[in-house]
Amino acid sequence: MTPPAQDSTAGAKSYLVAETTWSSxxxxxxxxxxxxxFLAATFLAMLLGGVVALILxxxxxxxxxxxxxxxxxxxxxxxxxxxxxxxxxxxAIPAGLGNFLLPLMLGARDVAFPxxxxxxxxxxxxxxxxxxxxMLMGGTDTGWTFYTPYSATSPTAVAPVVAGVFVLGIxxxxxxxxxxxxxxxxxxxxxxxxxxxxxxxxxxxxxIIQVVAxxxxxxxxxxxxxxxxxxxxxxxxxxxxxxxxxEHLFWFxxxxxxxxxxxxxxxVISEVVCTFSRKxxxxxxxxxxxxxxxxxxxxxxxxxxxxxxGQSAYASGAFGIISELVxxxxxxxxxxxxxxxxxxxxxxxxxxxxxxxFLFLFVFGGMTGVAQAAMxxxxxxHDTYFIVAHFHFIMVGGTLTxxxxxxHYWLPKITGRLPxxxxxxxxxxxxxxxxxxxxxxxxLLGNAGxxxxxxxxxxxxxxxxxxxxVGSWLLSSGILLAFGSLxxxxxxxxxxxxxxxxxxxxxxxxxxxPITANFERPLDLVPxxxxxxxxxxxx
Amino acid sequence: xxxxxxxxxxxxxxxxxxxxxxxxxMVFLASEAMLFAGMFTLYAAGRIRHPQAFADGVDHNLRWxxxxxxxxxxxxxxxxxMAVVRLRSGSRRSALLxxxxxxxxxxxxxxxxGYEYQWHLAEGDGPMAVARHDPGIALFMGLYWLMTGTxxxxxxxxxxxxxxxxxxxxxRQANDRLLEVAAWYWHLVDLIWxxxxxxxxxxxxxxx
Ligand SMILES: [Cu+2]
Numbered sequence: 195m196t197p198p199a200q201d202s203t204a205g206a207k208s209y210l211v212a213e214t215t216w217s218s219x220x221x222x223x224x225x226x227x228x229x230x231x232f233l234a235a236t237f238l239a240m241l242l243g244g245v246v247a248l249i250l251x252x253x254x255x256x257x258x259x260x261x262x263x264x265x266x267x268x269x270x271x272x273x274x275x276x277x278x279x280x281x282x283x284x285x286a287i288p289a290g291l292g293n294f295l296l297p298l299m300l301g302a303r304d305v306a307f308p309x310x311x312x313x314x315x316x317x318x319x320x321x322x323x324x325x326x327x328x329m330l331m332g333g334t335d336t337g338w339t340f341y342t343p344y345s346a347t348s349p350t351a352v353a354p355v356v357a358g359v360f361v362l363g364i365x366x367x368x369x370x371x372x373x374x375x376x377x378x379x380x381x382x383x384x385x386x387x388x389x390x391x392x393x394x395x396x397x398x399x400x401x402i403i404q405v406v407a408x409x410x411x412x413x414x415x416x417x418x419x420x421x422x423x424x425x426x427x428x429x430x431x432x433x434x435x436x437x438x439x440x441e442h443l444f445w446f447x448x449x450x451x452x453x454x455x456x457x458x459x460x461x462v463i464s465e466v467v468c469t470f471s472r473k474x475x476x477x478x479x480x481x482x483x484x485x486x487x488x489x490x491x492x493x494x495x496x497x498x499x500x501x502x503x504g505q506s507a508y509a510s511g512a513f514g515i516i517s518e519l520v521x522x523x524x525x526x527x528x529x530x531x532x533x534x535x536x537x538x539x540x541x542x543x544x545x546x547x548x549x550x551x552f553l554f555l556f557v558f559g560g561m562t563g564v565a566q567a568a569m570x571x572x573x574x575x576h577d578t579y580f581i582v583a584h585f586h587f588i589m590v591g592g593t594l595t596x597x598x599x600x601x602h603y604w605l606p607k608i609t610g611r612l613p614x615x616x617x618x619x620x621x622x623x624x625x626x627x628x629x630x631x632x633x634x635x636x637x638l639l640g641n642a643g644x645x646x647x648x649x650x651x652x653x654x655x656x657x658x659x660x661x662x663x664v665g666s667w668l669l670s671s672g673i674l675l676a677f678g679s680l681x682x683x684x685x686x687x688x689x690x691x692x693x694x695x696x697x698x699x700x701x702x703x704x705x706x707x708p709i710t711a712n713f714e715r716p717l718d719l720v721p722x723x724x725x726x727x728x729x730x731x732x733x
Numbered sequence: 734x735x736x737x738x739x740x741x742x743x744x745x746x747x748x749x750x751x752x753x754x755x756x757x758x759m760v761f762l763a764s765e766a767m768l769f770a771g772m773f774t775l776y777a778a779g780r781i782r783h784p785q786a787f788a789d790g791v792d793h794n795l796r797w798x799x800x801x802x803x804x805x806x807x808x809x810x811x812x813x814x815m816a817v818v819r820l821r822s823g824s825r826r827s828a829l830l831x832x833x834x835x836x837x838x839x840x841x842x843x844x845x846x847g848y849e850y851q852w853h854l855a856e857g858d859g860p861m862a863v864a865r866h867d868p869g870i871a872l873f874m875g876l877y878w879l880m881t882g883t884x885x886x887x888x889x890x891x892x893x894x895x896x897x898x899x900x901x902x903x904x905r906q907a908n909d910r911l912l913e914v915a916a917w918y919w920h921l922v923d924l925i926w927x928x929x930x931x932x933x934x935x936x937x938x939x940x941x
């Protein structure tokens with residue numbers, strides 16, 4: 195294939211080599227470079243959070259003390275949760291891949307507010323810095339949920355950790371505003387809402403959640419600081435406050451936040467499925483609308499975290515029923531993806547392998563979620579390892595496999611080089627085995643009554659814990675292999691050409707890697723982003 | 734501010750830049766509204782739980798300051814709305830005068846607010862002393878400092894924003910659309926106050 199863009203862009207260099215100084219990266223307003231910086235920062239966060247997870251699992255090799263003492267254990271599981279949720283999973287796909295791809299998919303030169311975009315990155319770094327330096331001050335032992343009243347009285351460094359997360363929220367809002375405006379206003383003439391690549395819908399729905407829900411998180415965190423530092427007692431029953439109110443405010447954000455993590459991953463899956471099945475989606479609108487549906491219904495389900503917090507049975511019933519609705523939208527997506535593959539000419543590449551892992555983890559984890567949303571069952575599983583296994587399957591599994599699939603799929607777009615298929619597939623197999631072996635035992639442990647966040651456990655739980663720990667080694671070696679292979683390919687992989695996968699999606703209609711201005715001439719909207727019925731004139 | 738905005742292939746037309754700003758501000762205002770919605774929810778929960786203490790708290794507050802401030806902010810909102818109208822019809826001078834009036838009224842609001850805060854501090858009811866109160870009153874005072882304080886910070890941010898836009902308008906670097914976006918922000922801050930006013934200054938035990 196001869197990329198036609200090459201001839202006409204003879205003068206313009208790719209964004210990677212156009213400028214090479216440090217400041218050309220650090221002070222850039224190019225969404226592609228900012229996206230890469232977000233990817234790098236979130237990758238480092240994932241490594242740190244992963245190391246902590248390994249220590250936690252090693253601690254559980256024996257029922258009592260293994261490598262760390264009880265207090266350190268409490269601080270470490272908090273550290274793990276805070277890093278993985280706020281430093282890694284929330285920003286990784288939207289602010290990383292989303293930043294890189296959104297303007298390319300819309301045929302735009304950049305996001306709506308490029309400098310706000312850069313500011314968002316530095317605010318992220320500031321928040322990460324505050325949170326992590328607070329961890330050096332001893333960290334905190336409240337868990338990533340910062341539940342009151344304990345978080346208001348814990349003698350650990352609650353205030354700086356929470357303040358760091360507050361700052362991270364500001365970054366999240368900035369990116370959300372930017373992406374919403376970009377999607378609305380920077381589409382080229384002729385591109386309607388239903389002509390956009392589906393990944394854009396995922397990012398758009400995510401951004402709505404970020405903008406609307408994050409302020410409420412900020413409020414609840416600010417109040418924890420005030421309660422902790424000045425004994426305001428907003429959430430302290432002894433001072434007339436109500437600790438359950440914190441749970442309401444916190445989960446008003448943090449339940450939708452799981453969709454901040456999963457919706458972009460679903461967007462990745464939609465793109466990968468269509469490209470490697472060489473087919474248009476079974477129903478474009480079903481995928482697009484279900485993204486919005488998940489985002490909107492997700493705002494009304496938070497009470498399922500309060501089934502045992504003294505909430506009325508009526509409220510719990512309502513929250514339970516609404517929560518089940520999310521499964522309906524999710525099922526629509528899964529069915530649409532499978533229907534897209536049906537009778538497609540599927541290329542079993544590494545991104546596709548991750549799609550299947552995603553589907554397995556998502557459906558399996560999702561079904562446990564359907565069960566948990568039923569109040570009667572949740573009362574049994576509440577605060578046990580069952581919950582831990584559930585959200586690692588669906589939320590971590592979904593986000594991580596979506597991210598890795600996306601990185602393999604768009605590596606040629608980002609770097610102009612191809613990932614190694616063989617290593618990629620081996621890593622994928624390790625990730626799948628690692629996930630199953632780590633977290634299936636945790637479902638069993640939780641169902642048998644092992645509470646989460648406990649340092650000790652009865653001896654009868656040891657066998658399953660050991661299996662889970664061994665699984666965590668497999669999982670981490672798979673992840674390391676995947677990212678190692680990606681990094682190697684980014685610098686040393688074979689040249690890819692502008693559209694190595696033969697995708698119809700718009701981001702592939704320019705050079706790979708793109709020039710700084712993205713497109714040399716206005717994006718040609720014909721054929722459509724999923725129209726495989728015609729020969730692609732852009733190949 | 735203009736540098737914040739992207740240029741497409743052939744450069745974003747000025748009108749398109751304006752629409753980016755307007756949309757960006759609208760989305761931002763939605764975010765701000767949610768921040769205050771969370772606080773009003775807290776207030777509602779506290780008031781339901783401690784109706785007497787909250788009524789007493791309201792009665793203890795300086796009603797005349799809150800009421801005066803309501804008129805101050807409403808007038809300022811009128812000024813900024815008129816400033817947009819004037820700038821649109823081409824009279825930059827009177828628009829700038831109206832923006833200045835808006836900002837002076839904003840400063841007056843902060844001055845009155847400062848007086849009120851000073852009065853609370855003199856009574857020993859400062860934000861650091863919330864824990865001294867009885868439970869219900871403590872909650873009321875905590876929410877008082879939280880909500881009026883956050884609102885005051887927004888007034889300050891609005892003043893800075895207006896000052897910046899006025900400066901741009903004065904040097905002919907901005908059009909009425911930018912001023913309109915700043916005015917939207919000011920209106921939101923004003924609107925939020927209209928809800929804070931009854932909750933902390935009017936809804937007492939009995940009308941005095
Ligand atoms: Cu939830």
